[in-house]
Amino acid sequence: MNKNKIRNLIYLVFTVLVVLNVLVNAPNLNPMYFEGAVFWCFLITVYLGVYAVFRYGEIIPISYGGIRRYSVEFTGGTPKKLFTVIAVPWVLLILVSLLSSPIFGSKAYRDQLGDPEVRTFSSDIQVMDQNQLPIVDKALAANLADKKLGERPSLGSQVYLGEPTKQLVNGKLVWVAPLHHSGLFKWFTNMSGTPGYVVVSATNTNDVEYVEDYKIKYQPNSYLLDDLQRHLRLNGALFDGITDYSFELDESGQPYWIATSYKNTRGFALPEAKGIYAVNASTGDVQYYSIDEVPDWVDRVQPEDFIVNQINNKGEYVHGIFNFSDKDKYRTSEGEAIIYNNGDCYLFTGLTSIGQDESAIGFMMVDMVTKEPILYQMNGATEKSAQQSAQGKVQYQGYKADFPIILNVDGIPTYFMPLKDSAGLIKQYAFVSVTNYSSVGVGETVQDALRDYSNVLSQSGSSSIGSATGELVSAEGNVLRISSHVEEGITVYSILLDSDQNRIFTASASLSAELPITAAGDRVRVEYRENGSYVNGLESFDNLAFTQGEAAAPTEPESTEVPAEEPAEVPAEETAPSEPETPAAEEPAA
Structure with a gap:
């Protein structure tokens, strides 16, 4: 076989491997992204390298230690121009990577997020609604969904639960977890898709629903063309940056996969979301939306890691890269939370100085x-400190606090978190003041915890809770x-009174x-x-039937004592004790 045939055979094998790599791994082929640039650099190197070997070189066998090896010698001279062409893409890759670093553009890193609007916390954050507090976190949602799935034993061996996604569906805050194929053979026997998803209320642990009206055909890490990333790449996104796949429902309950489309704003760095791809999980239809065109039912476009990195970059390079004294530097606190305010989805995180x-x-x-940023300038405790303070209040029970969310409780910025036992079950709830994390209220229900929190604030000299939860x-x-x-x-009691039949009162057994x-x-x-709701938690309860002096109290019998005066003359037959009447004996029949 001559050199040209060997070269062409190598080209053919390598091309097949490249195509298989594109089909299997579905990489980004755009050279403006680091992944795509490496792909093309490698491709150019292999193709031109093989050409150089067979055009200018000779393959010479060499025996070394009884082992036969081969060496390439360029007998016709070194192809410098060809090697220069091979080296140029790699040099450009390294150069762009260096220029993308903060050393050459700290201002771009600092300004990517934009200048946040400074607002007042109490006037901007929606007042807390006790009946809509998100008490269910991702871990508990997964446990509740798995328990619901266990009610159908036939499904347990066929599918497993995907990662729950928190979202607002028709005004209701829920976690939604899709069902995934549990293996290759399960996929092969059910290629139309897994039977639906599980919806877990974020505000009520008893509200869990299994929905089987929609098939989930396209899934992450699935097989062949049913793999979500592979399907999306081959349907319009082969040269686009894609990240942050999330499972969301539209208003009708139809499941979609939402993937963020992004571009790099400085070389291979500073990724910026520019829109989304909405993939119908049942049919596979793909629709691209720019940020201005995103449907109302889509809650998230910005990936959490993008936002956190941009906040940290703004704090790290506040005075440029050469700020060795760390003047005015800040960073996000440990952890962040997804919250909903007036129907919109936000990432909320604390800011702490470097070293504190x-x-x-x-x-x-x-x-x-x-990606509109809002800044609330106020000193207080970080989320971690609030967790530790709440756990200290129940240290004898050994409960662990969830990552808190921040609430507006009567204008008082307040952390709220469930307290769980070792099995992950909610046992109590805690409210912790942001500005003074020693002010902690706990209780077995949200109403009990809020009442305790109000008492603690009153005793500490702070304003008690009033207007946010209404006048007493x-x-x-x-x-x-x-x-x-x-x-x-x-045990929670629900009560309806005849004096106000449009309102339901609730109270835990510990109230009275x-x-x-x-x-x-x-x-x-x-x-x-x-x-303002038809459900109201009670602050106090008094059953008047059990109050001293009311009708339920024992009453003394009326006196039968005869007055001390001369009794009137009574006939003898009336004063004599009467004898019981006995039935007359019947005459025996003749």
């Missing part, structure tokens, strides 16, 4: 669609209905010992805070 881990110098909130209102009426249910091992023995028809007096 316990105190926050402010808080940053960034819109997850538009007293009501009295007869119980029309009363029922109880158990939430995470805590009279609750378990209250029945319909009892007259009660309650106190609650008006929150």
Whole structure:
């Protein structure tokens, strides 16, 4: 076989391997991204290198230690121009990588996020709604979804739960977890897709729903053309930057995979989201939307790591790269939270000075669609410090605090977090003041914890909770209905009064010992805070039927003592004791 045939055979084999790599790994082929640049540099090197070997070189066999090897010698002279062509792409790759570093562009790193708008926390953050607090985190959502899946034993061996995604669906805050194929053979026997997804309420641990009306055909790490990334690359995104796949539902419940499309704004660095690809998880239809065209049901466009890196870059290069004294430097605190404010999705994180881990110098909130940054300048505790403070309040129980979210509680910036036992079950709830993390309120229900928090604030001299949860209102009426249910091992009572039949009152058993023995028809007096909802948590409960001096108290029998005066003359037959009448004996029949 001559040299040309060998060369062509090598080209053919290498080309087949390249095509298989594109089909299997679905890389980004755009040379403006680092991954694509490396791909093309490698491709040029191999093709031109093989050409140089067979055009200018000779393959000479060499025996060394009884082992036959081959060496290439360029007998016709070294092809310097060809090697220069091979070297140029690699030199450009290294040069662009260096120019992309902060050494040559710290200002671009600092300014990528933009200047945040400074706002007042109490006037900007939505007032807390006790009935819509997200008490379920990702780990608990996964456990609850897995438990719901276990109710269908036939599914357990066929599928497994994907990563839950937090989102707002038709005004309801939920976690949604798709079902994935559990293996190659399971995919092969059910190529139409897995049967649906599980929805877990983020505000109610008892609200878990399995939805089987939609097939999930396209999935991450699936097989052949059903693999999500491979499907997306081969349908319009082969030369585009893609990251941050998330599972979201539209208003009708149709599942989609949302992938962020991004570009690099400085060489191979500073990625910036420019839109999304929405992939119908059932049909595979792909639709691209720019940021201005994103549908309302899509909650997140900006990847969390993009935003966190941009915040940290703004704090790291606040005075350029040569700031050895760390003047005015700051960074994000450990961890961040996804919150919803007035229906919009935000990333919320604390800011702390370099070298200080316990105190926050402010808080940053960034819109997850538009990337609009908002800064709240206030000193306080970091999320980690708040967790430690809440855990210290229940240290004898050994409960662990979830990563907190920040709330507006009557204008008071407050961390809220569930407290879990070793099994991951919610046992209590905690409110911690941001500005004074020694002010902690805990309770077995949200209402109990909020009441305790208000008492702690009052005792410490701070303003007590009032307007955010409404003014304290007293009501009295007869119980029309009363029922109880158990939430995470805590008995909660729901009460309906005849005096206000448009409102349901709720209270945990710990509020009053009279609750378990209250029945319909009892007259009660309650106190609650008006929150604009038809469900109100009670601040106090008093069953008037058990109050001293009321009708339920024992009464003395009326006196039968005869007055001390001369009794009137009574006929003898009336004063004599009467004898019981006995039935007359019947005459025997003749």
